[in-house]
Amino acid sequence: MDPLSDVLSLLKPHAYVSSGFDAGGDWAVQFGDQHKLIKCYAIVSGGCWLTVEGVGDPVRLEAGDCFVLPSGHPFRLGSDIDGPAIGAGEIFPTARRGDVVTLNGGGGLFLVGSRFGISGNHADMLLGLLPPIVHIRDQSAQVALRSLVEQMMRELRDDQPGNSLAVQHLAHLMLVQALRVHLDSSDGNRVGWFFTLADKHLGAAIKAIHADPAYPWCLQQLGEVAGMSRSTFALRFKERVGEPPMQYVTRWRMLLACERLEHSDDTVSAIAISLGYESESAFSTAFKRIMGCSPRRYGRVTRSGFGLPPRRSALLHAVEEEICEEVVQEHRCRHLA
Numbered sequence: 240m241d242p243l244s245d246v247l248s249l250l251k252p253h254a255y256v257s258s259g260f261d262a263g264g265d266w267a268v269q270f271g272d273q274h275k276l277i278k279c280y281a282i283v284s285g286g287c288w289l290t291v292e293g294v295g296d297p298v299r300l301e302a303g304d305c306f307v308l309p310s311g312h313p314f315r316l317g318s319d320i321d322g323p324a325i326g327a328g329e330i331f332p333t334a335r336r337g338d339v340v341t342l343n344g345g346g347g348l349f350l351v352g353s354r355f356g357i358s359g360n361h362a363d364m365l366l367g368l369l370p371p372i373v374h375i376r377d378q379s380a381q382v383a384l385r386s387l388v389e390q391m392m393r394e395l396r397d398d399q400p401g402n403s404l405a406v407q408h409l410a411h412l413m414l415v416q417a418l419r420v421h422l423d424s425s426d427g428n429r430v431g432w433f434f435t436l437a438d439k440h441l442g443a444a445i446k447a448i449h450a451d452p453a454y455p456w457c458l459q460q461l462g463e464v465a466g467m468s469r470s471t472f473a474l475r476f477k478e479r480v481g482e483p484p485m486q487y488v489t490r491w492r493m494l495l496a497c498e499r500l501e502h503s504d505d506t507v508s509a510i511a512i513s514l515g516y517e518s519e520s521a522f523s524t525a526f527k528r529i530m531g532c533s534p535r536r537y538g539r540v541t542r543s544g545f546g547l548p549p550r551r552s553a554l555l556h557a558v559e560e561e562i563c564e565e566v567v568q569e570h571r572c573r574h575l576a
Contacts, residue, residue, distance in 0.1 A: 242436055242449045243418065249498055250365050251358035252277055252414065257406040258338045258352075259395050261345030262287075267317030267324035268342070275362050278308040279414045280352030281388040287348050290315045294371045305384050307373035307417050309366050318347065339395060351391050353410035364494070368432040373421045383420055387413050435479045440465040444476070444484070452492050453515035458484060493529045496522075500538040507534045 240248065262268075262285075270278075282304045289306060290297045291314040300306060308314060315324055330342055357366070375384070391409045394402055418433075425437040436442045444465040448456060461484055462472035476484045492514045499505050505513075511522030526534045 240449070242445050243422070243433075245449050246365050246368055247415070249494060250277075250362060252355035252411070253358070253407075256354045257391070257395075257410045258340060259283075259392075260340050260342070260348070260350050262318070262342040262348045263346040264343040265318050265322065266343050266347075267315060267319070267322050268327050268330065269313070269315050269324040270327045271313050273308065273311045273313065275357040276311060277355040277357065277366075277414065278314075278352065279305075279355065279410065279417060280307075280350050281305045281384060281391075281413065283349040283351060283388065283392065285348035287316050287318055287350075288320050289372075289374075290317075290320065291372055298372065298374055300374075301376070303376070303385075305373075305375040305388075305413070305417050305420075307414065307421075308371070309369040309373070310371035311363075311366065312371065351388060351395060353406075353413070355410070355414065364490075369418070370421070370431060370433050373417055375417055375420050375424070384413065384416055387416060430479055430481070432480050435476075438479065440467060441472075441476055441479055444472070445480075445487075448488055448491060452488070452495060453513060455515055456485070456488050489525060489529065493526055496526060496534065497530065497537065497541075500534055501541040507538075510534070 282300050282302050284302050286299065286301045288297050289300055291308065291310065292312045294310060294312060297320050298306070317324060330340055387409055391406060391413070394406045394409065399405075422433065422437050425434045432445075436445060444461045447454075447461070447464045458469045458473050461476075462469045465472050465476075467475070473484060476487075480487060482490070496510050496514060499510050500507075507523065508519045511519045514522065516522035516525070523534055526537070530537055532540070
């Protein structure tokens with residue numbers, strides 16, 4: 240799979256509410272904490288303002304626009320930027336999949352979309368790879384989403400057999416297509432893992448890491464994949480992605496390991512070998528350094544349904560990880576040369 244598909248697969252988004260919203264007059268709705276939720280909506284008619292807490296200026300949404308909110312921050316939708324807002328729980332208390340909720344008689348704005356629940360113990364880490372707001376307004380880009388929106392409109396309007404399942408699948412397609420279009424429209428210079436995928440050079444390195452996470456990557460080899468010198472690659476990767484390349488390699492391996500420890504019967508030894516570690520001991524040391532507990536304990540705890548143990552300081556953890564992993568990987572690289 241490609242890197243975006245890899246991340247979405249680990250997040251396991253499931254659309255548990257897909258509905259329509261029809262608002263009229265002066266209105267505003269405040270949505271609370273969206274922790275472990277992704278919102279994906281398309282404006283069918285009318286327009287409104289979107290304000291996401293802690294994320295930039297208000298965004299004007301018009302008919303044909305699509306927006307995705309993976310950040311989990313509280314947000315507000317309204318006919319204007321200011322003014323009193325009612326809580327979302329007051330108008331969506333019993334919304335079910337396929338419902339159309341009406342406010343003030345409707346007629347001013349109509350949108351369709353879905354609320355996705357997220358699975359996994361490290362959803363925050365994965366959601367952090369996505370941009371806080373995805374806003375698609377380019378006319379050519381909207382064409383790719385229009386047929387999906389129109390089909391969802393029909394499913395919401397008509398009570399047909401299989402309606403609920405159809406709406407859920409359409410919601411997933413809308414989410415993936417919206418992220419894909421947003422990535423295609425990137426100028427290649429924006430900061431963040433998601434936008435780095437569009438960078439011809441750095442994106443090639445990320446794709447190589449995801450295609451073969453078990454390979455004994457080192458800075459020299461990743462730089463060659465990216466068509467850059469070792470030092471230039473390391474600097475640009477950290478500037479764009481937000482962490483050193485070898486730290487990203489290790490973190491991705493551990494996320495893959497977590498998935499298998501929780502959802503498969505694979506032994507720790509088998510997982511270690513499949514991710515490129517020469518011994519179970521080396522893998523367990525790296526795993527504990529990043530996840531805060533041993534692989535075996537992680538598997539027991541996550542399968543039991545209890546919470547994970549607290550981790551140490553994120554800063555201390557990041558510094559240790561960067562130093563240790565670069566030393567190990569450079570040693571491997573010299574050994575293979």
